[in-house]
Amino acid sequence: MEFRHNLPSSDIIFGSGTLEKIGEETKKWGDKAILVTGKSNMKKLGFLADAIDYLESAGVETVHYGEIEPNPTTTVVDEGAEIVLEEGCDVVVALGGGSSMDAAKGIAMVAGHSAEERDISVWDFAPEGDKETKPITEKTLPVIAATSTSGTGSHVTPYAVITNPETKGKPGFGNKHSFPKVSIVDIDILKEMPPRLTAITGYDVFSHVSENLTAKGDHPTADPLAIRAIEYVTEYLLRAVEDGEDIKAREKMAVADTYAGLSNTISGTTLRHAMAHPISGYYPDISHGQALASISVPIMEHNIENGDEKTWERYSRIAVALDASKPVDNTRQAASKAVDGLKNLLRSLDLDKPLSELGVEEEKIPEMTEGAFIYMGGGIEANPVDVSKEDVKEIFRKSL
Template identity: 50%
Template sequence: MESFRYFLPAMNLIFGRGNLECVRSEVKKIGKKALLVTGKKSMEKLGFLKKSIDSLEKEGLDVVHYGEVEPNPTVDIVNKGAEKAIDSCCDIIIGLGGGSAIDTAKNIAVVAGHYEGERRSIWEFAGVHDKPRQITLKTLPVVAITSTSGTGSHVSRFAVVTNEETREKIGIMSPFICPKLSIVDIDILSCMPSSLTSKTGFDALTHLMECFVSKRGNPITDLYCLKAMELIFDYLPRAYNDGGDVEAREAMALADIFAG
């Protein structure tokens, strides 16, 4: 067997039903003032935005909301969020939503954490440069509360950002952007419509297939891939047909974690 490396993040993962309530006590251990990053509509419409803010404030934390995230978040969206975090003196970034919201939270944590009197852009940290700025321990801690089962962003050291000027979509990679706390609440995931359930399910399946056939794979990643693909084949149709099928939602959430 060839030698290999496998990254294990130092993460607190909370998995189950009704776990959004855990956010207040756990976040309090990490920071005092949070920038809560979401998309523009769904989390507010479903009531999870208010529930999160109320829970955090009840525990004595200050919360600043940044709800400008769009699919395929851009450099501009990230930089504006970072400015809000810096101006508000936030010391923790929370991503509530799908992969775009969580990726944006990670990228904001990088820019805001490396602020030293001069505004930076997330693009300076992208791998498109010969010598990109290094992502260090200065990165603000990230908390991820996922609302989908597909991207794996809530358990990974990766994030993506789109540059509209250069028309590039680039990955940001660092162990320092891996969430310190990841909350997987099945009650939130059960609110996904069938169309989003199928799209995110196939997103996870694509990640798994890519990983399984990759020359950089290893026995550990193969185990995760095989089990996760089995879960998707068995439970994605059930989750699609019945969003309230808790067993199917749990299985898809596990597959998403394995894919991440």
């Protein structure tokens, strides 16, 4: 066994009412903040006003930037960075789901590196085939993250996922300098997630950790987190979907999300995320979680069919965590039980929808395939089974 454990850390503040800590925690890192949110939910629920009050009461002058939409684009991120430079902000605060946190990280990269060199775009930092990327350094502004969903894990990862509306590319990128300094997980915010959002983001938890478990290489420090996260998804996700006021279910899913983010930072995602990113790059109205769900079964079947004993054993562990099989075994038959468990999970969450039902057209498959290899090549390389472009095209077709 060989592995390397290199995990930067956030100061995680977890519990009901913890948003009130956002002011004092932000003050440790700066005096003037840009507060990055989506367009309506945090305002509608009152958490935006609360956050501003907490920040300003702690002596942090606050500029609100509430233009973030799902699948944040280079345009929105670069505009946010320009506001930081114009207003003289020295810390970036995210309040919202994965999109707000990803955008905040991108804004922090651009604004921090623009102090000495202007006309920088977040796309300069993004991987794109053989393109030479701008390094993300300690110049990146500090990020404080308060999550409103249990699913992306972005509050405890360094990764920003940004879409280029011109190329349709949607890579994930970041390093230790883009890791949030402080992460706030307030159950009072999370319990406001509607059922559909709870299901979609909760499935993202499963997707992260099941990919982390099966990725090439050895990752024993991530695997226990990943297994526990799947167990929590199995026991608590449907409960949270059916009853948003079930505090225990909300807490366990928030812990699972945090485990998934930490696991993902140690190990990494594989083919499922590599293929899902170009789906929402070309079809931005398709949520990330649903895109993952729609391609999950054909990918798992492909990996099991073409895997070795090590791969089968890892899928068998997923099957056991999904309560679909016992005991763990290194046979193809044991691994295949994971497919049964996955189908049951998707069905229970009403996420078992083909891509065609979501509006994906077969004619886009070649472009989406190219996008997966250009922008998410690392995930393809980490897949437990080597795949070609023809393999990916065929998986897309089976997902229609």
